[in-house]
Amino acid sequence: MTLIDENPAAVASAPARTKPVTMAAALGAALRDAMAEDPDVVVFGEDIGTLGGVFRVTDGLAAQFGDGRVWDSPAAESGIVGTAIGMAEYGLRPVVEMQFDAFSYPAFQQITSHLAKMGSRTKGRMRLPVVVRIPCAGGIGGIEHHSDSSEAYWAATPGLTVVMPSNPTDAYSMLREAIACDDPVIFMEPKSRYWMSEQIDLPVHSLPMTRARVARIGTDVTLIAYGSGVKVALDAAEAAAEEELSIEVVDLRSLSPFDDETVCASVRKTGRAAVIHEAAGFGGFGAEVAARVTERAFFSLEAPILRITGFDIPFPAPKLEQYNLPNVERVLAALDTWEW
Amino acid sequence: MTDSDVFVGSAARAPIRLLDESGSPVVGEQAAGFGMPSAELLLKMYRQMVLVRRFDVQVTTLTRQGRLATYAPALGQEACEIAGVEALAPQDWLFPSHRDTVAMLARGIPPQGALAFFRGEWHSDFDPKQYRVAPLTVPLATHLLHAVGLATAAKLKGDPVVSLGFLGDGATSEGDAHEAFNFATTWQSPTVFVIQNNQYAISVPLARQSHLAHFVDRAAGYGMPGYLVDGNDAAAMYAVISSAVERAREGGGPTLIEGVTYRVEAHTNSDDPTRYRTAAEVDAWRARDPLTRLERYLRAAGELDDELAERFALEAEDLAARTRELMNTEPVLDPLELFDHVYAAERPAMAEQRALLERELTDTQAGAQR
Numbered sequence: 001m002t003l004i005d006e007n008p009a010a011v012a013s014a015p016a017r018t019k020p021v022t023m024a025a026a027l028g029a030a031l032r033d034a035m036a037e038d039p040d041v042v043v044f045g046e047d048i049g050t051l052g053g054v055f056r057v058t059d060g061l062a063a064q065f066g067d068g069r070v071w072d073s074p075a076a077e078s079g080i081v082g083t084a085i086g087m088a089e090y091g092l093r094p095v096v097e098m099q100f101d102a103f104s105y106p107a108f109q110q111i112t113s114h115l116a117k118m119g120s121r122t123k124g125r126m127r128l129p130v131v132v133r134i135p136c137a138g139g140i141g142g143i144e145h146h147s148d149s150s151e152a153y154w155a156a157t158p159g160l161t162v163v164m165p166s167n168p169t170d171a172y173s174m175l176r177e178a179i180a181c182d183d184p185v186i187f188m189e190p191k192s193r194y195w196m197s198e199q200i201d202l203p204v205h206s207l208p209m210t211r212a213r214v215a216r217i218g219t220d221v222t223l224i225a226y227g228s229g230v231k232v233a234l235d236a237a238e239a240a241a242e243e244e245l246s247i248e249v250v251d252l253r254s255l256s257p258f259d260d261e262t263v264c265a266s267v268r269k270t271g272r273a274a275v276i277h278e279a280a281g282f283g284g285f286g287a288e289v290a291a292r293v294t295e296r297a298f299f300s301l302e303a304p305i306l307r308i309t310g311f312d313i314p315f316p317a318p319k320l321e322q323y324n325l326p327n328v329e330r331v332l333a334a335l336d337t338w339e340w
Numbered sequence: 341m342t343d344s345d346v347f348v349g350s351a352a353r354a355p356i357r358l359l360d361e362s363g364s365p366v367v368g369e370q371a372a373g374f375g376m377p378s379a380e381l382l383l384k385m386y387r388q389m390v391l392v393r394r395f396d397v398q399v400t401t402l403t404r405q406g407r408l409a410t411y412a413p414a415l416g417q418e419a420c421e422i423a424g425v426e427a428l429a430p431q432d433w434l435f436p437s438h439r440d441t442v443a444m445l446a447r448g449i450p451p452q453g454a455l456a457f458f459r460g461e462w463h464s465d466f467d468p469k470q471y472r473v474a475p476l477t478v479p480l481a482t483h484l485l486h487a488v489g490l491a492t493a494a495k496l497k498g499d500p501v502v503s504l505g506f507l508g509d510g511a512t513s514e515g516d517a518h519e520a521f522n523f524a525t526t527w528q529s530p531t532v533f534v535i536q537n538n539q540y541a542i543s544v545p546l547a548r549q550s551h552l553a554h555f556v557d558r559a560a561g562y563g564m565p566g567y568l569v570d571g572n573d574a575a576a577m578y579a580v581i582s583s584a585v586e587r588a589r590e591g592g593g594p595t596l597i598e599g600v601t602y603r604v605e606a607h608t609n610s611d612d613p614t615r616y617r618t619a620a621e622v623d624a625w626r627a628r629d630p631l632t633r634l635e636r637y638l639r640a641a642g643e644l645d646d647e648l649a650e651r652f653a654l655e656a657e658d659l660a661a662r663t664r665e666l667m668n669t670e671p672v673l674d675p676l677e678l679f680d681h682v683y684a685a686e687r688p689a690m691a692e693q694r695a696l697l698e699r700e701l702t703d704t705q706a707g708a709q710r
Binding site for chain 2: 042068073074076078079081082083084085086087088089090091092094106109110113114117118119120121122123124125126127158159161181182183210257258260
């Protein structure tokens with residue numbers, strides 16, 4: 001079994017020059033480099049200036065670029081996205097932060113009714129190159145409203161590009177690409193991965209942000225995951241390998257658009273697929289994955305596609321979240337329900 | 341719920357006026373220090389008001405005839421609409437609400453572009469950047485944040501650009517109106533907010549919308565100047581809005597303006613205003629018509645005579661005829677364009693679904709031929 005390097009770009013770098021970079025630092029570096037390259041890139045949101053963001057992703061940006069490029073906004077998410085739309089209409093490329101997933105809900109109308117629709121509404125005459133950064137999902141012991149997974153809402157909205165990196169290399173490369181993109185991008189950052197580090201030498205360039213990546217090659221099962229689910233899938237694959245079950249892991253990276261080609265190629269090869277996410281399974285993004293793969297690769301399937309997800313409950317309090325989040329045991333138990 | 345007395349801190353008072361209801365100039369306290377705009381400008385505004393009134397009446401009629409999906413008439417609100425447009429410089433941006441089609445027209449957008457939305461052709465069909473007009477916005481007050489963002493971007497780039505956002509009395513209750521007012525003052529954005537208080541949010545009267553006598557009394561709470569203006573007095577609306585635009589342009593930040601006016605027509609063609617207001621009330625407001633008032637002033641000042649009035653009326657008839665002709669001709673729409681603008685970036689799903697619809701269209705045509 002071959003384990004694909006989690007970080008293919010790092011391979012090219014001289015080992016002596018690489019250093020550990022966390023996902024939070026990689027995101028900060030992407031913002032810094034994009035701002036240095038393009039004076040139209042501005043960054044604003046709650047606590048992202050002086051404090052450097054509650055997760056320190058924007059650490060140092062305000063000091064480096066000044067108040068006209070990086071600033072703390074009033075604590076109002078609809079206002080943040082709404083004003084970012086107006087700025088984009090004038091030619092800026094705003095990158096705004098929603099601080100926590102559930103804090104984005106006040107901005108739901110601005111995102112779904114305007115950000116997603118303006119390009120189509122104006123027949124392409126007014127594009128909105130806005131990046132909405134959303135620290136998302138659980139696993140960090142957050143109190144209520146700090147651990148939601150809102151990706152299905154955004155992915156269900158035509159006009160939005162929705163991406164979620166799972167590692168520092170992708171975080172840097174995909175955020176640079178999102179900022180350069182003329183379409184609005186919902187850029188979801190799995191909080192539990194912020195402190196994951198890789199030995200990399202920035203800047204790095206990985207696959208285009210809209211493509212999925214085979215994170216581990218296998219022959220028996222395809223685990224489809226994104227964000228924090230990728231770590232769970234890789235750990236499950238490692239554990240399964242001890243029982244001589246060869247699991248391939250596909251990191252979706254982009255939820256919308258969806259890379260049918262990469263996902264279906266893997267499923268056609270393995271004949272079995274399961275999708276993993278933290279969000280509740282009912283009406284979750286996993287249903288879209290299962291439907292798409294069924295439509296395209298039904299005759300390659302040896303078993304029903306499984307969804308291994310959070311339960312259909314509001315996200316639990318910190319001391320109970322471990323019982324909700326998909327983990328290696330739940331993944332392996334699910335795979336055991338198949339007839340082999 | 342009861343329609344209780346208003347908050348004591350928001351006492352009812354007379355709005356700023358430069359022309360009284362008979363068209364005579366107002367001097368002293370009620371003018372609040374604002375000077376009468378030039379006769380040339382008032383005549384220009386009068387002509388615009390005549391044109392858009394005729395257009396508005398024509399479109400309302402065409403909507404009743406089924407030529408448009410719906411239309412939100414601005415009849416009676418022309419002083420607010422035209423003053424707002426005239427106060428802007430070419431580089432400034434207008435952010436209209438759903439009742440401001442006539443303002444879009446006055447800003448130079450041709451009737452087809454201004455009406456594409458209500459006709460149901462496309463959600464907007466003009467180049468916003470060419471006219472510096474955002475697509476009209478249905479979700480109340482959401483566009484005010486865009487106005488603040490755009491003006492802030494211009495300020496960051498050092499451009500002397502002002503944005504003006506229209507909103508109605510109902511929209512003042514939306515959270516986005518509050519956020520826009522707060523962001524604008526906190527960032528000192530060069531933005532002018534013009535509330536067209538036309539007394540009803542569809543059917544809901546002011547007393548069910550707010551505990552204030554005047555919405556503009558909120559201005560100080562956000563940290564900006566506020567002006568209560570007679571919204572049927574084009575001279576006063578222009579004087580107050582243009583001074584706010586210039587203050588914004590010079591770095592003085594945003595202003596909140598409330599024009600007190602009246603929606604003479606129904607909310608849209610599907611509304612029945614007899615269910616919530618009396619004919620006597622409508623008649624009383626018709627008597628305060630903004631066109632009549634300005635016409636009286638211009639005639640008394642010797643700026644307008646029968647000949648010129650006739651010329652404006654003929655121009656208006658010509659605009660109405662062109663609008664009729666345009667709306668009576670079925671637009672040629674390409675269903676495949678539905679996929680063309682959703683994303684700037686190429687997306688396989690768009691191409692696949694476009695091909696599917698193309699096949700459906702071909703099959704339909706083939707079926708029709710058989």
